[in-house]
Amino acid sequence: MIVEEKRVLAPLTTFKIGGPATFFAQVKNFTDLEEVQKLGKAQGLPLFVLGGGSNVLIRDGGFQGIVLKPDFDFIEVYDNEVHVGAGTIIAHVVFQTVSLGLMGLEWAGGLPGTVGGAIRGNAGCFGGEIKDSVLSVEACDMQTGQFKNFTPEECNFSYRMSFFKKNPQWLVVQAKLRATKGNKDELMENMQSHIAFRKEHHPLEYPNAGSTFKNVPLASVSEKVKQLAQEQGVVKTDPFPVIPSAFLIDQCNLKDKEIGGAAVSVKHPNFMINKNHATAQDILDLIAYVKDTVHKKFEVILEEEIFIL
Ligand SMILES: Cc1cc2nc3c(=O)[nH]c(=O)nc-3n(C[C@H](O)[C@H](O)[C@H](O)COP(=O)(O)OP(=O)(O)OC[C@H]3O[C@@H](n4cnc5c(N)ncnc54)[C@H](O)[C@@H]3O)c2cc1C
Missing domain, CATH: 3.90.78.10 (UDP-N-acetylenolpyruvoylglucosamine reductase, C-terminal domain)
Structure with missing residues (x-):
């Protein structure tokens, strides 16, 4: 794992704004996570998880701490569920499931950011919310190193809110999402209509x-x-x-x-x-x-x- 010093964060956000982080690390596996945790403790620095940077404003002075970007990027499709890494771009998950005629995430067509960010904020639009698809979430407590599988109830989702938002020391690692068989053409049309709506109505x-x-x-x-x-x-x-x-x-x-x-x-x-x-x-x-x-x-x-x- 490469740990960069004074990495400017602006390019990693959709606002294109923000100063440097004292340290920046892209974590690919559990060993990397452990290393970042140790670095935080050794330096006495706080940690901040950055996903797709589409819901954050980083101050001009940057962040005196360690910014870690989860690079757990995978999509595994099973019969009625999809297993996804927290660093996976949510648009990729939507496109892949819809292309396979799997229903459940088409409301998120055009939603920026990662799976982890969407779960943490219970992202939603067009009447859908990520909570409607969550079967379970695996997360890591960055203070203790403890891993835990959360049921949907334990995720405590509500409007743009979750257990993970209230307890930011928990880093979402991966999730299992519900995906049931649907009509591929209809799902594709639905997803495309949301993307088109966003292009027309969002700046x-x-x-x-x-x-x-x-x-x-x-x-x-x-x-x-x-x-x-x-x-x-x-x-x-x-x-x-x-x-x-x-x-x-x-x-x-x-x-x-x-x-x-x-x-x-x-x-x-x-x-x-x-x-x-x-x-x-x-x-x-x-x-x-x-x-x-x-x-x-x-x-x-x-x-x-x-x-x-
Ligand atoms: C053009 C545009 C349209 C948008 N439309 C919508 C919309 O319709 N509905 C909606 O809900 N949102 C919308 N958003 C906001 C944003 O896309 C979502 O909130 C998205 O889910 C954030 O994900 P992210 O990976 O970019 O998170 P980031 O911006 O990187 O982070 C946001 C927060 O989540 C935390 N976080 C990120 N990853 C993890 C993780 N793995 N574990 C724990 N915490 C984590 C961060 O620490 C931070 O506190 C929009 C944004 C843009 C730019």
Whole structure:
């Protein structure tokens, strides 16, 4: 295993933003994991797991610690299940299962990132969530070196949440996912329609990290805001009734609001984009501005979906 010093992290993220990590290691097997753990203990440095970098904002000063990138990259297909490594690109898993006429992951067509990142955040869209497919997850406690198989119940999934998100010392190593026989042509069409939707509605022409804020549970807002959202027909089930944060941001006329090189996307106002060589601080300032404006207008506190390191 090669351990790099002062590796700049920006190119490893979809935002293309972020300073260096004290150490960076790509781990390919359990021996590598052990070595990284020992290095962390010897240097007294914290560890951070980086998947596809599609849900993180890394600060300009970087990370005083060890960034490890799981390179457990495999897809094994069995009768009614698929075994996948945590470092596998989720789009590859979707494409392979759909190509074999296996149903269950087609909602994730075009979803960026890795299997590990998707499980940790219970990624979801178009009415699907990764939790619906999980049969079991193997993870490693990076503090003790203990490996454990988690049942779906133990994963404790909820909206963009899981046991692993609440307990970041656990690194997802691999997972078994449900995949049942379906109609290949229909699945392919379904997957392609999601990819096409993303191309049309997401600002993929600029570096970004997806939705900046979680959508807002309808049950948590005032009657006035609820009524406005219902009148405008924007309430979605995701997986419970929510008001899209994009709607609230748009109602504050924040589309194309710029701070430094960062901007609120015109195409999808819940996406903060790296429009012109933005720094992490530009994005953080924009996030703070958007939160403050939405709070003043609607008394809603937007909660970040992206992880800020
Ligand atoms: C254009 C675009 C569209 C998006 N659309 C959606 C969407 O529709 N729905 C959705 O839910 N998300 C969406 N996202 C966000 C993102 O793609 C997902 O959250 C994705 O699952 C993150 O995976 P990742 O591997 O990139 O994680 P990273 O960004 O690398 O990491 C995110 C977090 O997960 C942790 N992590 C990563 N790997 C592991 C592991 N093996 N074990 C434990 N923890 C780990 C990291 O430490 C970090 O805290 C979108 C992002 C972009 C850029």
